[in-house]
Each structure stands twice: as C-alpha cells, then as structure tokens.
Amino acid sequence: MTRWGKWRENSLFLLPSVALTLALGIYPLAWVLRYMFYEYAGYGQETFIGLDNFERLWRDDDFWASVRNTFVFAGGKLLLTIPVSLLLAVILNGKLRGKHVLRAVFFMPTVISTAVIAVVFYIIFNSYNGMINQLLLTNGAIAEPIAWLGPKFAMLTVIIVAAWGAIGNYMLLFLAGLQSIPHDLYESASIDGAGPARRFWSITVPMLGPVMQIIIMLAIIASLKGYESIMVMTEGGPIGKTEVMYLYLYKLLFPIAGSGTPVDQQFGYGSAVGFATALIVGVITAAYYYMSRKMNKVY
Template sequence: MRNKNWKQILLFLLPVLTLFVVYFVYPLGFVFVTSLTKWNGIGSMEFIGLDNYIDLFGDATFRLSLRNNILWALIRAFIHIPMAAGMAMILARKPLGWKTTRTIIFLPNVISQVALAMMWLAIYNAEFGILNSLLEGIGLSHLAQNWLGNTTTALPAVIVQQVFYIGYFMIVILASRMGISDTYYEAAEIDGANILQQELHITIPMLRGILITTMTLALAYGMRHFESTYLMTNGGPAHSTSVLGILLFRDMGALKYGEANAIGSILIIFGGVTIAIIRWLFSRNDSASDAAQ
C-alpha cells in the first residue's frame, strides 16, 4: 500500500539521507575500494590488490601501533569499565554528595581533548611539571623524569591521562543501576547479605547486559583511539605510543592515500568484527542458558 503523503515524506527524508550517504555510506565504500590501490590523492589510482595490507603487516611500526590499539582496547574494557561500574555502584546507594560527585566526575567529558592534553603536558613536563615537583616534594626525586619523552614511561603516561576519566561510562551504567528495584536489596539485607554480597549477587548479574554493551563500546573505542595521543606525543618517542589513527594521519600527510585507507579499513573491520563477535558470543550463551533452564 502506497502512503498518500509519499511526496512530502521523500522531501523530508531527502536532507538526512543525502548527508548520510555523502558522509557515511560513500566514505566507507571509498575507503575499502581505494585501499586496494596505489594513489597519491591527485594522480590516477593504480590497482595493486592487497599489497597495501601485505606491506602494512610487514612493517614493524604498524605492528607496534596495532599492538598499542589492542592494549588501549583491553585497558578500556577491563580496567576503565570496571572502575566506572564500581563508581556507579557506589553512587547508586546515594552516599553524601553523590550528585555533586557525579557532576564533577563527568566534567572532563565536556572539556576538549586539546585542553585536557595541554593541561597534562604541563603536569608531565620534565622541567616544571607538577608531577616531578610532587615527587620531589615527597622525597622521591629519583623517580622524577621526562614522562612523555621516555620510551618506557610515555605509553603508561598517555594511558593514565585517559583511563581515570570514567565519567561517561559511569553515568551510562549508573542509569541502568538506578533502574533496579530497591526491593531486591531490602530482601537481601533481611537475609543478612552484606553490601559486597549484594553487589556481587544482585547488581552485577542484573547489570550484565549494560556491562557487556559498555565493554563492547570500550573495545571499539580502543581501536579508534587518536586525539589525546596525537596531541601529547604524536606517537613518539620512537613510535612507542603510536596507534593506527596516527599512522593513518601520517600516511595522508605523505600523500600515501592508498595505504592510509588500508589502515582505515583495518580500523573499521577490527571494530566491526569485535562488536559482531561479542554480540554473537553472548547471544549464543544467552540462548544456551535459556535452553538449560
């Protein structure tokens, strides 16, 4: 049955569909297709099959960057998310000042990565940085160093800058936690369960869905990681903090557009495959446990 308003419907959908096709559908196709070419962005493309990919995986810097991306993904999923979930569990019990705490912890999410990066550059600075001043102040001056200039400390330093900003996932998990009825906890309390037991046996199982979702997102974000590292170290020193986004940007600057898009494709595929695998794994598990009951 054809809707009698179809002309207006089309007119209303036209802007959103046009922008979406131009900025999402076409770019995705473009990235995949041109990743199979040698192309400097201006001249003609030369089809070279999977050569860009083969070259990339043979390159030590690429493998190091990919390893760093995987490290970011794992740290986000298995350290960042549990820390956010912990805070959500605490704040859900509404301790003194919980709303203010929530507001402050979320605050960095409205500040730009540029401002945060410049702030942390001042913290990590080798000459006048407050991290070194702090260490000297408590008698640990032998630990003071050039945090971002040293291959052993640069990666931990850029990770620390990001990993404690738990605000975003905290509010997402907190919203779900607030949806759990108090009656479960009251019943558990009457049965003599202490707070830790309540969290372990009520909250975590009830939040299973949202925890899986946020961990999946966190894994995907780990693959996309770019801005804060670009701003603080630009991948250095000696590529120790490099990630795929930084290599992509660098290839683009060097007019290696085909290879840049091969990196883009890898980024998209890794993210997509991660999400698909986790979905499939858990939907299979869920139906298996449903069947067992």
C-alpha cells in the same frame, strides 16, 4: 491521501537524512574501497596497482606494531575504566551528601575537548617541570624526575589520561542501570542477612548484566579507535611505543611535521590501512557481541 501521496510525503522527510548519509557515509566509503587498489597521492595522480598496497601492509612492521600497541592501550584502558566507573556509580547511587555535585564533577571530563585534556596532562606529566614530578621530588618519594612520557612509562601515562576522560561517561550509564534495579531486592537481601559485598555480587552485578554488555561493547570500540590524546601528548612516540592503529592511519593521510614516518601523504596505502583497521575493530566487536550473547543464553 493516496498511497502515492503518503510515499511522496515520507520521502520528502527522509530526503535530508538520505542525502547526508550518501554524501558523508556512502561516498567516502566508496572512495576508500576504490583507492586502496591505487597508488594515489592526490591531485589526480593515481596509478592502478592491484593488491600491492595489501602486500605492503602485510610486510609493514610499523603497522603491526601499531596493532599490538592498540591492543595494549585498549586492554589497559578497559581494565581501568570499567571497574572504576562501576565503583563510582555504586557509591554515587547511595545515600551520599552532595552526590549530585560529585556526579557532575566526574562527568565533566566527558564534555571537555580531548585535545584540551591532553594538553593539561602533558603539562602535569612533563618530565622536567611537571606537577607530578615536582610533588614527588618535594616529598622525597623520588631522587630524580621520572620520564612519564619516555619509552618506559609513555603507554601507562596515555592509558591513565584516556581512562580519566572516559570514566564519567560510563559512570553515568552504570548509574542509569543501577537506578532501574528494584530497591525491594536489596531490602529482602538485607533481611536475609546479606552484607554489602554479598548484595553487590548477587544482585547488582547480575541485574546490571544487559547494561554492562552494552557498556563494555561501547568501551571496546572507543578504546580501539582512540588516538586523539596520544597524538597530542606523544605523537606516537617515543620510538613508536604509543603508536596506535588510527594514529598511524592519520599520519598516512595527514602527515605530522617532525613526527617521523611517514613523511608524505599516501591516500592509496592509507585507504588499505583504513580498511584493515576497520576490519580489525569490526571483527573484535562482533566476536565480543557473539560471546556475550552466548553467555546470556547460558545464564
């Protein structure tokens, strides 16, 4: 076959992937980059306004509040998810009866719809007849129901729900990393008198370094972009306490009835917000990747 024939054959194989990338990736991105300079509400009603959307974004207190909430949500989720998933992986990697069943049980939330998980936990944390309050009231631990989805505890509640849905996924990745560590290292350390804690910090953690680097990066991206469970449970409330960046963006493009502001579709301003949120996530991810690479060179 001639070089031209091989090129044509390869091009035919690549054509579906290229077409999908153009239709579902490049075109929407070009659409966003164009309309963030317009006032656009759909149906061809567009007006070029230059940088007005970005000036509005700079003065938008609701957006910057959502950025702060996103950092709180992402930080809390990471602090809860990574240690728990690592602990579960270490336990389920040992000699434990029924560990394969437990692995499936802990991984199950990952394959369940986020909306379904959020609805279930909304019922569990309901202030008036939720299971948590009923259990605490029955045991005398509290004198009156706790507003788990109120201003004081709403962020903590959505962090717990988001972490519960993510732990199984990262546990599986940690398990894959643990099973790649040579068992001879643990045997040699045991002969030298190292206990479980010493073996964990001196062998397990260093050997998991490359895997942990990837897991943390994936967790950072997922935490910064997460909003689905919050949308179902609180819609960003109460009084904006759980409004995160991507939920705020969603409301601009697809207003939620009765959720407060904004009340109409704002594709132009939404495009500017989408660009800003993507830039924030990208900068944080790149900064973490750079710092993790520098740490690898040092150690």
